[in-house]
Amino acid sequence: MSKPVFFDKIVAREEAPARVAALARPVVFTNGVFDVLHRGHATYLARARELGGSLVLALNTDASARRLGKGPDRPLNNEEDRAVLMAALESVSLVTWFDENTPLELIAELKPDILVKGGDYDMEKLAETAVVKAYGGQALAIPFVEGYSTTALVKKIRSAN
Ligand SMILES: Nc1ncnc2c1ncn2[C@@H]1O[C@H](COP(=O)(O)OP(=O)(O)OP(=O)(O)O)[C@@H](O)[C@H]1O
Ligand SMILES: O=P(O)(O)O[C@@H]1O[C@H]([C@H](O)CO)[C@@H](O)[C@H](O)[C@@H]1O
Numbered sequence: 754m755s756k757p758v759f760f761d762k763i764v765a766r767e768e769a770p771a772r773v774a775a776l777a778r779p780v781v782f783t784n785g786v787f788d789v790l791h792r793g794h795a796t797y798l799a800r801a802r803e804l805g806g807s808l809v810l811a812l813n814t815d816a817s818a819r820r821l822g823k824g825p826d827r828p829l830n831n832e833e834d835r836a837v838l839m840a841a842l843e844s845v846s847l848v849t850w851f852d853e854n855t856p857l858e859l860i861a862e863l864k865p866d867i868l869v870k871g872g873d874y875d876m877e878k879l880a881e882t883a884v885v886k887a888y889g890g891q892a893l894a895i896p897f898v899e900g901y902s903t904t905a906l907v908k909k910i911r912s913a914n
Contacts (some may be wrong), residue, residue, distance in 0.1 A: 756832030760846050762840040766859065769809075769849040773863050776846055777806030782865030784811040784856040786818045786903075788828040788840050793871070800895045801869045802844035810845050811859055812836055814852045821854075823904065857881055866890050872897030 764772050775782060781804050787794060802808040812835050814822065818828045828835065832850055840848045849858045860868060860881050868876075868885045872894050876882050882892035 757841075759840045760837070762845060763836045764849050765848060766849050766851065769847070769859070770862060772847055773809055773865070773866045776809070779805035779866035780807050780809060780863075781805040781867045781869060782811065782856075782860060782863065783869045784813070784851070784859075785870075786813050786821065786828055787835050787839055788818070788823070788830055789903045789906050791901045791903060791906055793843065793898035795844075796898050797871050797895050798839075798842055800845075804833065804867055804869065804893070807846035808844055809847045809849070809865060811856050811864065812839065812840050812848065812850050814850045817852050817854065820914045824907070825905075829907065855881065857884060860884055864888055864890070868892040869895050869897055 764905070781801050783798070783801050787810075798808065798810070812832060815828060815832045830838070836848045839845050853859075857880055861884050865885070867890060868880070868881055869892075870876065874894055876892040876894050879892065885892045
C-alpha cells in the first residue's frame, strides 16, 4: 500500500532549499525535537502557520537531540517517526532535519521570512535571531500553552506504570 500523501512533506536537508523556494511566502520556520506530540505543540504550530503562507519545521536528528540533555533515553521517538507525526499536521508544510546543535546554519541557508519558537524562549537571546534579522526577517515567540510539555507527559506516563 502506498504511503499517505503527507509523507511528501518530508524532505532530506539537501532537498530543503529547492522545496522551500516553491512554498508560499511569507515562509515561517520553526525547529525543535517534538519528541512526544502534545496540545501545546499542535496549538503553537497552528498559530505559527497563521503568521505566513507556509510553515517549515526542522527537527533535531536523534544525534542532535541526544546532545541537548533532555534525558538519558530521549528522544523516545526516532527522527523518522517524529518527522511523520509532524508532517501529518495540517499546519505543517514541510519537514526536514538538522544534525547540528542549533538550526543556525539551516536558517542561514533557507532564509525563512519569519522564525518562531514557543514562549519558553527569549528570541533576543538566540543567535538565530540576529541571522534572521540580518536579511530582513522576523523572529517571534508564540505564547506558551501552560501545562504541556513532553517531559511532563513522559513523567506522567512513567508514574502510571
Ligand atoms: N506548551 C507549549 N506551548 C507552546 N509552545 C510549546 C509548548 N511546548 C513546546 N513548545 C514549543 O514547541 C517547540 C518544540 O519544543 P519541544 O519539542 O522541546 O517541546 P517540549 O514539550 O518542551 O519538550 P521537552 O519537555 O522534551 O523539552 C519549541 O519551539 C517550543 O517552544
Ligand atoms: O524542542 P526544543 O528544545 O525547543 O528545540 C531546541 O530549540 C533550540 C532553539 O532553537 C534555540 O537555538 C535549538 O538550538 C535546539 O537545537 C533544539 O531544536
